[in-house]
Amino acid sequence: MAGHKDLYEILGVPRNATQEEIRKAYLKLAHKYHPDKTGGDKEAEEKLKEINAAYDILKNPEKRAQYDRMGTADGPGFGGGGGFSGFGGFGGFGDDFGGASPFEDLFDIFFGGTGRAGRRSGTAARPGADLEYGITISLEDAARGARRKIAFNRKERCADCNGSGAAKGSRPETCSTCGGTGQVRATHGFFSITQTCPRCRGTGRVISNPCRSCSGSGMVMRRRELEIDIPAGVDDGQRLRVAGEGEEGVGGGPRGDLFVLIRLAEHPIFRREGTTIYCEVPITMTQAILGGTITVPTLFGPREVKIPAGTESGSRAVLRACGMPDIRGYRQGDHIVIFQVELPRRLSPAQRRLLEEFERETEAGNYPKAEAFRSKYGK
Numbered sequence: 001m002a003g004h005k006d007l008y009e010i011l012g013v014p015r016n017a018t019q020e021e022i023r024k025a026y027l028k029l030a031h032k033y034h035p036d037k038t039g040g041d042k043e044a045e046e047k048l049k050e051i052n053a054a055y056d057i058l059k060n061p062e063k064r065a066q067y068d069r070m071g072t073a074d075g076p077g078f079g080g081g082g083g084f085s086g087f088g089g090f091g092g093f094g095d096d097f098g099g100a101s102p103f104e105d106l107f108d109i110f111f112g113g114t115g116r117a118g119r120r121s122g123t124a125a126r127p128g129a130d131l132e133y134g135i136t137i138s139l140e141d142a143a144r145g146a147r148r149k150i151a152f153n154r155k156e157r158c159a160d161c162n163g164s165g166a167a168k169g170s171r172p173e174t175c176s177t178c179g180g181t182g183q184v185r186a187t188h189g190f191f192s193i194t195q196t197c198p199r200c201r202g203t204g205r206v207i208s209n210p211c212r213s214c215s216g217s218g219m220v221m222r223r224r225e226l227e228i229d230i231p232a233g234v235d236d237g238q239r240l241r242v243a244g245e246g247e248e249g250v251g252g253g254p255r256g257d258l259f260v261l262i263r264l265a266e267h268p269i270f271r272r273e274g275t276t277i278y279c280e281v282p283i284t285m286t287q288a289i290l291g292g293t294i295t296v297p298t299l300f301g302p303r304e305v306k307i308p309a310g311t312e313s314g315s316r317a318v319l320r321a322c323g324m325p326d327i328r329g330y331r332q333g334d335h336i337v338i339f340q341v342e343l344p345r346r347l348s349p350a351q352r353r354l355l356e357e358f359e360r361e362t363e364a365g366n367y368p369k370a371e372a373f374r375s376k377y378g379k
Helices: 007-011 019-032 042-058 061-070 102-110 115-121 139-144 285-290 349-361 368-377
Strands: 131-137 146-157 183-188 191-196 219-230 239-242 258-264 270-273 276-284 292-296 303-307 316-319 335-342
Touching: 007 019, 007 042, 019 042, 042 061, 131 146, 139 146, 139 258, 219 239, 219 258, 276 285, 276 292, 285 292, 285 335, 303 316, 303 335
Parallel strands: 131 258, 276 335
Antiparallel strands: 146 219, 183 191, 239 258, 270 276, 292 303, 316 335
């Protein structure tokens, strides 16, 4: 059980996670191990109880603080020693189950309930599902920022029935099985518990004459077009959150969010590492020997670079603050030019004679690396 495990590990969050991160992790796991998803698997049921018990402590700042200090939430005000070892059992939730408790959370998730308000009035408000959209941009757009138009499908409230699911001229009827509460009472062993009504599936209503546009669901799929701003410095694999652009909520709940997944197209000459940009630039043998000045491309336009006399392949020049900007606006990276000396493929007779003469005139010590190698390993 959860009492023998780290609560943060159970929910899959770090110890410095925010309350919102803990809540989201809990909802994700509760959805994953819900009986509707697992088909009543016993291991999944135990896992769900463990998740629910862990969340009951970490969602409460006082209980969480005590757990962080002492490794347990047992103690005055936390109802220690109950059925969930180390998690406060079923105590400390007030009379008639009036306060928040692990027991109530267990009803809400494990038995398909919708919270105290849901048991009194049918369907509880739930946020809509989050959506993800992938977009590929160039490295230049990532460096400068861009505005892009995207189009995607999402569930929205049916306009013909205004989300009720009932055809025009009719309305949903109160479920006769649960009396409109969305819940029915059932006995499980020693406990008499409340669970989701099988007829109305927790809505408290049944639709005799469903809307043709949405087939009674109250939702239809629609195309949504949207312009989004891509911030300068965004990197491959990052997700941009567009609040409130996900699917329609249920029971008056808020919309979900849209997450835009960024992919960077491969660049023909630039390579990115964080905020640093690398570019290999070929230079001629003459430029490498004599030196000079060349113009090189960067993400923000051409720049002049000096080639020192005697430059070898692999030598580098740094263009400060010409690389990728930091997405948080702290600084701008550098642009690193890597020189690659290119030898001529063909020589004219005159060029060959000049090079042979050049070689004869070369003094000892002019090629220290080659001379040292030959003296040590050559014949």
